Amino acid sequence: MTDIKDMLSVPEAKVDTERALSRLRARVEAERIAPVRGRASGPRGFGVNIWLKGLAAAATVALVATLLTVSGVAETILTIFEPKQLVAVPITASDLSGASSLGAYGTLTWTEQPKPYDVPDIGTAARDSGMMVLVPSNLPAGAGMAHYGVMPKTTATFTFSADKTRQAAASQKRTPPPMPANIDGSKLFITGGPAVVTIYQDGTAGGTGASGATGASPFSGMPKLIVAQGRPPVVQSDGVTVEQLQSYLLAQPGISPQLAAQIRAIKDPSSTLPVPIPVDMATSKKVTVHGVEGIFVGDSTGLGSAVIWQQDGIVYGVAGTLTEQQVLAVANSLH
Amino acid sequence: MEVAERLRLGSAPGPGVPPAFEDLFRREYPRVVAIAHRVVADADEAEDVAQDVFVSFYRKHPAEAHYAAPWLYAAAAHSALNALRSRARRGKRDAVEALRRDDLAPDPAQAAETAETRSEVRAALARLPDRSAALLALRYSGLSYEEIAAALGLRRSSIGTLLSRAEEAFRKEVTK
Numbered sequence: 001m002t003d004i005k006d007m008l009s010v011p012e013a014k015v016d017t018e019r020a021l022s023r024l025r026a027r028v029e030a031e032r033i034a035p036v037r038g039r040a041s042g043p044r045g046f047g048v049n050i051w052l053k054g055l056a057a058a059a060t061v062a063l064v065a066t067l068l069t070v071s072g073v074a075e076t077i078l079t080i081f082e083p084k085q086l087v088a089v090p091i092t093a094s095d096l097s098g099a100s101s102l103g104a105y106g107t108l109t110w111t112e113q114p115k116p117y118d119v120p121d122i123g124t125a126a127r128d129s130g131m132m133v134l135v136p137s138n139l140p141a142g143a144g145m146a147h148y149g150v151m152p153k154t155t156a157t158f159t160f161s162a163d164k165t166r167q168a169a170a171s172q173k174r175t176p177p178p179m180p181a182n183i184d185g186s187k188l189f190i191t192g193g194p195a196v197v198t199i200y201q202d203g204t205a206g207g208t209g210a211s212g213a214t215g216a217s218p219f220s221g222m223p224k225l226i227v228a229q230g231r232p233p234v235v236q237s238d239g240v241t242v243e244q245l246q247s248y249l250l251a252q253p254g255i256s257p258q259l260a261a262q263i264r265a266i267k268d269p270s271s272t273l274p275v276p277i278p279v280d281m282a283t284s285k286k287v288t289v290h291g292v293e294g295i296f297v298g299d300s301t302g303l304g305s306a307v308i309w310q311q312d313g314i315v316y317g318v319a320g321t322l323t324e325q326q327v328l329a330v331a332n333s334l335h
Numbered sequence: 336m337e338v339a340e341r342l343r344l345g346s347a348p349g350p351g352v353p354p355a356f357e358d359l360f361r362r363e364y365p366r367v368v369a370i371a372h373r374v375v376a377d378a379d380e381a382e383d384v385a386q387d388v389f390v391s392f393y394r395k396h397p398a399e400a401h402y403a404a405p406w407l408y409a410a411a412a413h414s415a416l417n418a419l420r421s422r423a424r425r426g427k428r429d430a431v432e433a434l435r436r437d438d439l440a441p442d443p444a445q446a447a448e449t450a451e452t453r454s455e456v457r458a459a460l461a462r463l464p465d466r467s468a469a470l471l472a473l474r475y476s477g478l479s480y481e482e483i484a485a486a487l488g489l490r491r492s493s494i495g496t497l498l499s500r501a502e503e504a505f506r507k508e509v510t511k
Contacts, residue, residue, distance in 0.1 A: 004502055007456045007509065008475045013378035017364045020382060024360065024389055025352050033390060035353055036397050321488070 086310055088284045088295050089262050089274040104168035105179075106160040114154040114192070118147070122198075125150050129194040131314065134229060138333035140326045143200040143224045151195040151230065158188040169253075177251050187238045195230025199223045202321070225320035225330065232273055232315045273315065275308055289316075289331045298324055307331045356398035360389060363404055367411045370476040374415035374460065374468075375422070376453050384414045405485035408478060412469040412486075419461045459508035467501035474498055 027033070119125045125148040126133045133148075162184035169176045202224040250260040263274065275295050277284040287296040287307060294309030297319075305327045306319030318331040367388055372381035388410045396406065460468050466487065473483045483498075484491040 004471070004505060005475060008373055008460075008471065010372050010376050010453075011378075013368070013372055013381065015365045015368050015382075017361055020364055020368075020386065021357060021360050024386060024393075027386065027390060028352055028393065033394060035356060035393050036395055 084271040084310065085293070086273050086275050086295055086308060086315075088277050088297075089259070105165050106158055107164065109157045109159070111155045111157065112153060114151060116149050116151040116197075118149050120148075122146075122148060124148070125196045125198075128152070129196045129230075131194065131196060131229065131231075133196050133198070134227070134316070134334040135198075136225075136227060136318075136330045136333045137335060138329050139200070140225060140320070140322055140330060142202055143320075144202060145200070147199045147201070149197045149199070151193050151197070153194045153231070154192045156190045158190060160184055160186050160188075174253050176253055177248060180248060183248060189236040189238075190233060191235075192233040193230050195228060198227045200225040200227075200320075223320065225322065226318070227330070227334070228317045228319075229314050231313065232310065273310070287328060289328065290334070294331070296324060296328070352393075353398060356393060359398045359403055363407050364389070366476070367407050370408055370411040370472055370478075371415040371418075373476045374412065374457070374472045375418050376457055380418060381415065384418055385411065388414055402485075405482065408473060408482065409469065409486040409488075412472040413465065415472065416461065416465060416468050419457055423458050423461045456509060459505060459511070462508050463501065463504055466497075467504055470494075470498055470501045471505060 119128060122133050122135065128150045129152075135146075160179065160183045162179040162181075165176060165179050200223060249255075250263065275284075275297075277295075277297055282297050284295055284297045287294050289307060289309045290311055292309055292311050294307050296305065296307045298305040304319070304321050305324050306317060307327050308315065308317040309331070310316070316331070316334065318327055318334070320327060320330075322330070364385060367385045368381050371384040371388075372378060375381055375384065388407055391410060392403065392407060396403065400406070460471065463471070469487060470483065473486060478486070480491055480494040483489070483494055489497065
């Protein structure tokens with residue numbers, strides 16, 4: 001022990017905290033770094049939020065992928081995306097860091113805003129969502145009481161705008177490819193949900209368990225177990241061509257050529273839900289859940305894992321601070 | 336528990352560094368630097384790592400979060416180990432040079448030898464699995480078993496065993 005203490009010893013360093021704080025202030029100012037708004041939601045909350053933010057960022061990618069089979073018939077409302085299968089799309093931080101959000105290409109108008117709320121029991125969750133809510137018969141050790149939340153059906157309309165795209169690009173000193181005339185003003189009708197999320201806290205004393213802050217993991221801070229199910233998103237369009245959308249959206253600044261190639265490689269984009277895998281932090285593989293193909297995602301620290309699959313028109317996900325074996329056991333025990 | 340709250344996403348731009356974050360910074364900065372310094376053995380590099388760690392926390396987490404300290408400690412260890420590994424990739428000469436900057440020994444020959452030894456020890460640390468290296472970094476920076484457990488998301492009762500294994504693995508790496 002002492003030998004290691006000696007080996008790892010370092011000369012005492014003088015730390016000037018105030019000078020360091022000034023340096024941080026200057027960096028925050030120069031790089032226009034914004035702090036998180038709102039109160040702390042606990043160590044379990046931040047991990048989930050990071051994960052959800054990742055999915056939100058990837059939603060832009062998913063949308064790009066889903067827009068690729070739009071028919072050329074103008075002024076006809078077409079269902080252009082209704083996923084029946086899942087595919088893993090590896091993304092890196094740099095794939096998305098420079099990508100503009102959807103808001104840079106037009107206007108998103110919510111007709112039914114996403115407003116998740118807590119419900120007291122599974123019966124209310126089932127009634128409010130209109131879905132049969134599955135429960136695991138195999139709960140991992142340490143999973144505490146279940147808490148339920150419902151995300152009602154959400155709908156939105158997205159209208160492409162060449163003007164808005166130009167302005168957004170100019171403010172970022174970027175030059176995107178010009179928006180084709182028939183994309184300008186065209187509309188997408190997006191429907192998501194309803195969904196039910198069941199969270200099982202870590203029921204062990206202190207509640208720390210494996211859900212502490214490991215910083216580098218997308219699962220850090222996650223509750224012991226999360227079970228989610230929901231109707232997958234459906235996108236309809238009033239008509240633009242596949243070729244135009246593909247060449248336009250995948251050529252945008254910030255979307256890496258590798259990511260664009262992966263999305264182009266999806267064989268049937270109109271019925272495939274791309275599941276973004278943050279390859280810097282997690283790995284994925286195909287697994288079988290309830291007799292159908294699903295995607296297993298494990299983080300590189302081994303502290304968390306998740307599995308996602310689709311069956312009978314509903315997307316299911318199980319995630320938590322669990323091993324692969326545990327998470328698959330929970331998933332297969334849902335009934 | 337607030338399932339709904341977990342489903343909402345909430346970050347937005349805001350001006351200046353909030354006072355609560357400045358308090359957190361003043362409270363934890365020395366310890367975050369100490370953890371990073373223990374790993375990289377270079378005071379300047381340790382301060383760079385600490386800056387990145389705080390900026391990363393600032394972007395994603397509210398300063399009042401009660402998990403702030405363990406998050407920062409874990410991030411300091413992991414970020415410093417990453418820095419160490421990229422240094423190792425640059426080659427031994429660079430690694431020794433980096434550590435010489437940090438040594439105040441008056442005798443240049445002795446300073447060179449100390450820097451070389453320290454560089455070899457860090458190279459061994461960099462070869463360990465991430466969790467083992469982080470355990471050693473946190474423990475030998477003075478964190479208690481409770482603090483290490485909270486930072487690395489491990490059970491308090493398993494820290495002793497994991498630490499012993501990490502120490503054994505480290506000794507083997509150093510003598511390789």
